[in-house]
Amino acid sequence: MSLPVARSRRALIAGASGAVGSVLLAQLLAEPAYSDIHALVRRPLSVPASAGAGKLVEHVFDFSDPSGGEDIPGIDDVYICLGTTIRNAGSQAAFRRVDFDAVVTVAQLGRQLGASRLAAVSALGADSGSSVFYNRVKGEAEAQLIGSSYDAITILRPSLLDAQRSEVRPAERLSLALTRPIARLIPARWRPVSVKAVARCMIDAVLRGQAGLQIIESDRIQQFAG
Amino acid sequence: MEPGGLGDEGDLVTDGRHGFVVGLAYQNPWLSPFEEFQRYKTHPAIRPTLEGGKRLSYGARAITAGGLMSLPKTVFPGGALIGCDAGFLNASRIKGSHAAIKTGALAAEAAFEAIGGGRSADELSAYPLAFENSWLHDELYRARNFKQWMAKGLVLGTVMTGIEQKVLGGKIPWTLHHQHADHECLKPASSFQPIVYPKPDGKLTFDRLSSVFISNTNHEENQPIHLTLKDASVPVSINLARYGGPESRYCPAGVYEYVKNEDNSDRLQINAQNCVHCKTCDIKDPTQNIVWVVPEGGGGPNYPGM
Numbered sequence: 001m002s003l004p005v006a007r008s009r010r011a012l013i014a015g016a017s018g019a020v021g022s023v024l025l026a027q028l029l030a031e032p033a034y035s036d037i038h039a040l041v042r043r044p045l046s047v048p049a050s051a052g053a054g055k056l057v058e059h060v061f062d063f064s065d066p067s068g069g070e071d072i073p074g075i076d077d078v079y080i081c082l083g084t085t086i087r088n089a090g091s092q093a094a095f096r097r098v099d100f101d102a103v104v105t106v107a108q109l110g111r112q113l114g115a116s117r118l119a120a121v122s123a124l125g126a127d128s129g130s131s132v133f134y135n136r137v138k139g140e141a142e143a144q145l146i147g148s149s150y151d152a153i154t155i156l157r158p159s160l161l162d163a164q165r166s167e168v169r170p171a172e173r174l175s176l177a178l179t180r181p182i183a184r185l186i187p188a189r190w191r192p193v194s195v196k197a198v199a200r201c202m203i204d205a206v207l208r209g210q211a212g213l214q215i216i217e218s219d220r221i222q223q224f225a226g
Numbered sequence: 227m228e229p230g231g232l233g234d235e236g237d238l239v240t241d242g243r244h245g246f247v248v249g250l251a252y253q254n255p256w257l258s259p260f261e262e263f264q265r266y267k268t269h270p271a272i273r274p275t276l277e278g279g280k281r282l283s284y285g286a287r288a289i290t291a292g293g294l295m296s297l298p299k300t301v302f303p304g305g306a307l308i309g310c311d312a313g314f315l316n317a318s319r320i321k322g323s324h325a326a327i328k329t330g331a332l333a334a335e336a337a338f339e340a341i342g343g344g345r346s347a348d349e350l351s352a353y354p355l356a357f358e359n360s361w362l363h364d365e366l367y368r369a370r371n372f373k374q375w376m377a378k379g380l381v382l383g384t385v386m387t388g389i390e391q392k393v394l395g396g397k398i399p400w401t402l403h404h405q406h407a408d409h410e411c412l413k414p415a416s417s418f419q420p421i422v423y424p425k426p427d428g429k430l431t432f433d434r435l436s437s438v439f440i441s442n443t444n445h446e447e448n449q450p451i452h453l454t455l456k457d458a459s460v461p462v463s464i465n466l467a468r469y470g471g472p473e474s475r476y477c478p479a480g481v482y483e484y485v486k487n488e489d490n491s492d493r494l495q496i497n498a499q500n501c502v503h504c505k506t507c508d509i510k511d512p513t514q515n516i517v518w519v520v521p522e523g524g525g526g527p528n529y530p531g532m
Contacts, residue, residue: 008463008467009463009464031468032416032467032468033463033464033467033468207464207468207513208410208512208513208514209457209460209464209513209514209515210514
């Protein structure tokens with residue numbers, strides 16, 4: 001039996017300037033299964049001219065306008081690593097516009113562009129019934145993604161992210177300083193997790209393409225460290 | 227191997243069987259179980275035993291080695307799973323014939339009773355109950371952690387199996403669970419150096435196609451292909467690009483071949499007529515894109531003397 005010629009896959013990434021997204025973008029550019037990486041950005045990225053940089057196409061995108069992005073060609077897989085903090089966003093409402101509205105907008109755009117697989121970074125403890133605002137918004141965003149019509153949906157719930165950040169997140173810095181030395185003593189689900197592991201886990205899950213919903217907790221993500 | 231034994235000097239081995247087992251939880255997509263077997267035969271401790279012999283037949287099979295912790299529900303309306311390949315194999319002893327005979331007998335007794343009671347097409351629930359009260363369950367329960375320990379490495383696996391089986395006599399107060407399905411274990415091909423296997427010499431080591439030929443594998447022509455794909459684009463775009471096309475190596479019959487189109491693009495060719503029904507592709511395909519459906523009746527390998 002002979003099969004038709006198969007073209008390489010095309011990925012769409014949102015949040016490529018962030019802690020997980022910048023590492024994920026580098027890994028996607030190096031991944032031979034992808035021929036094109038389309039990044040939705042507010043401002044053009046400054047990506048170093050590394051291997052695979054020629055695969056990158058940037059699209060300046062207004063995340064508050066769901067009608068944009070129609071000029072992007074067909075997409076196979078969507079990667080969402082959007083997220084901020086309430087402090088950096090300025091208010092709870094502004095936080096929600098990023099961690100909920102923008103996530104839903106990108107997921108819908110991906111479907112319009114023909115994508116069948118989606119992976120998104122959520123957070124440990126995401127729960128739409130939570131009394132904690134952050135966890136509730138993350139949980140509500142998850143619920144929207146789960147309700148979307150992708151064939152394969154992967155939601156990652158990493159613990160505290162261990163990353164090189166350009167922005168300042170004092171609470172994260174303090175938590176990391178306290179937990180790094182005793183990381184091995186903390187149960188794997190609560191231990192800080194490297195952004196490289198999160199990115200590897202996302203690509204692995206999307207390319208394996210298990211149909212239906214997969215929620216990956218931080219202990220499982222830890223296995224992609226190293 | 228029988229009759230005689232490997233390395234028993236003085237025995238006249240007239241017709242031997244020689245096997246090699248590769249755990250399918252391996253990570254390196256460049257690994258070829260078939261080539262590992264060929265290379266093993268050239269080991270100085272093995273070569274003298276086999277040298278000068280004639281290859282009579284060849285076959286391959288996936289062994290269900292997960293043990294009691296992997297055993298599925300064994301009955302369904304009108305049927306039952308029996309035999310070592312249903313999951314009753316004792317992997318720590320690589321023995322399953324006794325388990326096959328015992329589960330066959332237990333299922334037969336339950337079926338005899340059901341038919342005597344005028345029942346049909348319901349679940350044979352007496353069979354799994356009888357298994358749980360049998361010596362076979364006791365034996366498998368004592369060996370339930372074997373593969374899980376071995377997955378943590380040969381040294382720890384050997385030590386812990388020794389402690390569990392010899393020191394504790396199988397009375398183990400803890401139970402380990404399997405962490406990964408075999409198809410989740412492959413890592414991207416770029417994480418490893420490709421393995422270069424020696425060329426076959428035609429005397430001690432052989433190529434796959436001539437081996438498959440003497441497995442007497444046959445499928446009726448013009449039947450629908452029994453190895454199907456969920457998504458025809460995935461083999462090239464993911465399996466080949468990311469994992470280096472592992473199905474071309476793990477298949478012991480050379481069923482899966484990546485070949486070039488005229489425009490130099492790749493495509494996967496499936497030589498389903500060569501399939502020896504080992505089911506490795508169903509187990510190991512990293513994207514679980516290959517769906518093994520039952521071929522037309524009577525097709526498959528026909529191992530002489532095996």
